[in-house]
Amino acid sequence: MQTKTENGTKRDLNRENILKIAREIFSKYGYKKTTLDDIANAVRKGKSSLYYYFASKEDLFQAVIMKEVEILARELEIVINRNTDPVDKLRDYILTKLATFRNLANFYHAIENDVTAVEFIEEVKRRYEQDEIRMIKRILIEGVRKNEFEIYDFNLAAIGITTAIKGLEMPLSAGNYGSVNLERSVDIILKIMCYGIIKK
Amino acid sequence: MQTKTENGTKRDLNRENILKIAREIFSKYGYKKTTLDDIANAVRKGKSSLYYYFASKEDLFQAVIMKEVEILARELEIVINRNTDPVDKLRDYILTKLATFRNLANFYHAIENDVTAVEFIEEVKRRYEQDEIRMIKRILIEGVRKNEFEIYDFNLAAIGITTAIKGLEMPLSAGNYGSVNLERSVDIILKIMCYGIIKK
């Protein structure tokens, strides 16, 4: 018998392959227009075989998105661990997140017509919120330690900032991408927040 | 009452608009994945309204393709009427046709998976064949008049050349685009044909 780990690896490899291909197809056609047969053909398996790896189409799609989200998370982790000025860090964090999120939304045609996809992505955002708050908190704590911020309740502050970021995301989700100058909006909000935060 | 022509114009304008938008959507998703609702939404009409202008989805798709084909035909007409050396003209004709056809096939995802679309395009090719033979014949006749070609049966010669062109199209339809150097293939075939055609 294979050891369980070896076995798991083999299976996971297949899974990964399906995910990779499914990602391409979903990103090309969106959730609704992509059929499991499309994916099955592309991975050269029968449709039924997909169910050996994933419980449902929805499940597969979520797995694909989750993988994307992990990439985003990793990028953000890097930003956070860079040794930069806390304000810059905040700025980079927000910009990185917005940029990647825009891609996500674009990718899955979440916006135009595909209601189901939108809901998934909303769901992901919701689940991610707690992580976000934690990350922001880390930045704030670091800022205080470096004697640049002056904050009494980290939790509340982090929640407040998270909310502000949501505001920045809105125009993205709403679909008028190009029209908004992201960087500019971010700087404006940052300025406002800073004058309430930075030690005088 | 509107005059019949005015009326026709208005209706045709609507038709044209539908065609234009349908073309975009078909080219994005392919025949199968495009639904009449997609198109109807895009033109801001009810799906039923489309049936006022087109008899069926197939009908609409064919109209879209026909329009593309007309564009091709117009380009070829221009090539034919240019005052160039007959051999060059033959060469330009073939290259222009292949280039445009490649676009068509690419566009409608005719190749990958979408069986129905492939059939349509094959059908179009078939219908176009007669025109093609006629056009080639014109080039040949001109060549003889200019004392560069020596041909006894224009019809047979034109059919032969048309067949050769079909051979050039094959790798396109088969899907291995990049791999083949079109221009080179054309020149080789042309050379072969010329040494059987050109007056010594």
Next chain:
DNA sequence: TAATTTTTCGACTAAAAAAGCCGAAATAAA
């Protein structure tokens, strides 16, 4: 080799989506 486990798939069903139809309503023109 035989027994066991993993993986694949064809055939099927139920549910959803799409094409297509029709009559009536809205709109525009006369």
Next chain:
DNA sequence: TTTATTTCGGCTTTTTTAGTCGAAAAATTA
């Protein structure tokens, strides 16, 4: 007002798709 044009909601029929199941195939182990 009358007539012609255009739109569309709601309906039926057909097609497509997600998802199930059991059995076959392939791989693994003993």
